[in-house]
Amino acid sequence: xxxxxxxxxxxxxxxxxxxxxxxxxxxxxxxxxxxxxxxxxxxxxxxxxxxxxxxxxxxxxxxxxxxxxxxxxxxxxxxxxxxxxxxxxxxxxxxxxxxxxxxxxxxxxxxxxxxxxxxxxxxxxxxxxxxxxxxxxxxxxxxxxxxxxxxxxxxxxxxxxxxxxxxxxxxxxxxxxxxxxxxxxxxxxxxxxxxxxxxxxxxxxxxxxxxxxxxxxxxxxxxxxxxxxxxxxxxxxxxxxxxxxxxxxxxxxxxxxxxxxxxxxxxxxxxxxxxxxxxxxxxxxxxxxxxxx
Numbered sequence: 001x002x003x004x005x006x007x008x009x010x011x012x013x014x015x016x017x018x019x020x021x022x023x024x025x026x027x028x029x030x031x032x033x034x035x036x037x038x039x040x041x042x043x044x045x046x047x048x049x050x051x052x053x054x055x056x057x058x059x060x061x062x063x064x065x066x067x068x069x070x071x072x073x074x075x076x077x078x079x080x081x082x083x084x085x086x087x088x089x090x091x092x093x094x095x096x097x098x099x100x101x102x103x104x105x106x107x108x109x110x111x112x113x114x115x116x117x118x119x120x121x122x123x124x125x126x127x128x129x130x131x132x133x134x135x136x137x138x139x140x141x142x143x144x145x146x147x148x149x150x151x152x153x154x155x156x157x158x159x160x161x162x163x164x165x166x167x168x169x170x171x172x173x174x175x176x177x178x179x180x181x182x183x184x185x186x187x188x189x190x191x192x193x194x195x196x197x198x199x200x201x202x203x204x205x206x207x208x209x210x211x212x213x214x215x216x217x218x219x220x221x222x223x224x225x226x227x228x229x230x231x232x233x234x235x236x237x238x239x240x241x242x243x244x245x246x247x248x249x250x251x252x253x254x255x256x257x258x259x260x261x262x263x264x265x266x267x268x269x270x271x272x273x274x275x276x277x278x279x280x281x282x283x284x285x286x287x288x289x290x291x292x293x
Contacts, residue, residue, distance in 0.1 A: 010235035014243040020224035031213040037088040042193030047218025048186035061179040076168035077188040083161030086154040093151025097252035101271040102155040108133035109163035132277035139270030
């Protein structure tokens with residue numbers, strides 16, 4: 001059982017993750033005024049390659065960068081590239097709180113897809129949590145001709161690709177370390193971004209206004225996942241994940257203050273149901289672990 005000190009330290013790391021994810025959303029919306037999502041991903045990945053290369057060199061970890069599972073890296077990074085592009089696209093079209101609420105369904109998609117990809121058993125408790133989550137999706141999205149748009153579909157779809165990324169990452173971590181995974185993530189996504197952004201023969205270069213936002217996106221993306229991973233090493237997911245849900249009210253307030261977005265009660269109602277479904281899923285996982293011991 002983790003000590004109170006470790007839980008407190010995990011909470012502090014989660015504050016860093018929450019701030020980083022929120023900063024990335026705002027920076028993505030600002031950068032989208034001049035760049036399309038493929039260009040944003042290209043420059044974000046370039047920043048990531050530079051940072052990861054420096055860190056691997058400084059820590060002398062190049063021997064941990066492996067090349068024997070390149071096909072699996074490619075599939076994983078295609079899923080992440082697709083999900084991240086959909087996410088950046090969504091933040092330009094719909095309220096930021098709605099994007100975050102729909103993104104929180106990613107763990108629920110893991111429940112649905114894990115039996116097919118990881119061979120995990122779908123228990124009754126996990127099936128119940130998935131059903132609750134999808135009820136939450138319906139409340140947040142409220143599918144109707146006047147409310148269902150490209151932004152909502154993009155935000156809902158990005159959660160599926162983030163779930164695929166999580167499952168592929170889980171399989172990769174059985175054989176490779178974080179240095180190898182991050183290096184191939186940033187490098188492959190840089191190449192994917194260049195291909196997609198340059199498909200029409202025109203890649204917009206960031207100017208003095210856009211460049212700081214691009215750098216912020218690159219830094220925030222890496223620090224968010226580093227903070228989240230560190231928090232999970234200090235405390236169990238049941239203690240860490242509820243803190244992550246604080247992203248929703250924070251981004252809702254920021255969206256209201258910066259962009260004049262209205263606070264939508266139904267987005268919060270749906271998000272609470274989605275969060276409850278995620279917590280139920282974590283409880284199901286914990287119950288399974290206890291049963292094995």
